[in-house]
Amino acid sequence: MTIVYDDRDGETSDVPVRRIRFTINGAKKVAEVEPRLLLSHLIRRGVGLTGTHMGCDTTNCGACTVLVDGKAVKSCTMLAVQVNGREITTVEGLATASELHPLQEGFSDEHGLQCGF
Numbered sequence: 164m165t166i167v168y169d170d171r172d173g174e175t176s177d178v179p180v181r182r183i184r185f186t187i188n189g190a191k192k193v194a195e196v197e198p199r200l201l202l203s204h205l206i207r208r209g210v211g212l213t214g215t216h217m218g219c220d221t222t223n224c225g226a227c228t229v230l231v232d233g234k235a236v237k238s239c240t241m242l243a244v245q246v247n248g249r250e251i252t253t254v255e256g257l258a259t260a261s262e263l264h265p266l267q268e269g270f271s272d273e274h275g276l277q278c279g280f
Contacts, residue, residue: 178197179197179198180195180196180197180198181195181196181197181198181244181247182194182195183195183196183243183244183246183247184247184248185246185247185248185249185250185251186249186250186251187206187210187212187250187251187252187253187256188212188251188252188253188255188256189256192210194209194243196209196243196244198242198244199242200242200243200244201238201239201240201241201242201243202229202231202236202238202239202241202242202243202245202246202251203215203217203227203238203239204243205243205246206229206238206251206253209243212253212255214253214254214255215227215228215229215238215253215254217239220239222237222239222240225237227239229251229252229253229254230251230252230253231246231249231250231251232249232250233250233252254267
C-alpha cells in the first residue's frame with residue numbers, strides 16, 4: 164500500500180505505521196498501515212476491491228459488510244490493524260468465475276440495493 168505525505172520543507176515526522184498480514188478472498192497480503200486506517204479503506208484503496216461500499220457513514224446500512232474469519236462485520240467500524248493474521252472475504256470473494264453466490268443471485272433477482280436505502 165502506497166502512502167503519500169506532505170513535504171514540509173525538509174522537516175521529518177515519524178508517521179506511525181504497523182505491518183499487518185492478512186488473507187483476502189484467498190490471497191495472502193502484507194500491508195503497512197496507519198493504526199487509525201479503517202478496514203473498509205484498506206479494502207477499497209489498498210487492495211483495490213470496490214465491492215465494499217461506504218454507504219451511510221453511521222454503521223446503519225451494512226454496505227461495508229465483509230466476513231472476517233467467517234463472521235459478518237461492518238468494515239467501517241473495524242480498524243485495519245485488527246485483521247492482522249485473519250481471513251477476510253468480500254463480495255468479490257463469494258462467487259466463482261462461472262456462477263454467482265446465492266446471496267448475489269438474491270440481490271440480482273430482487274433488484275436489491277446494497278445499502279438498503
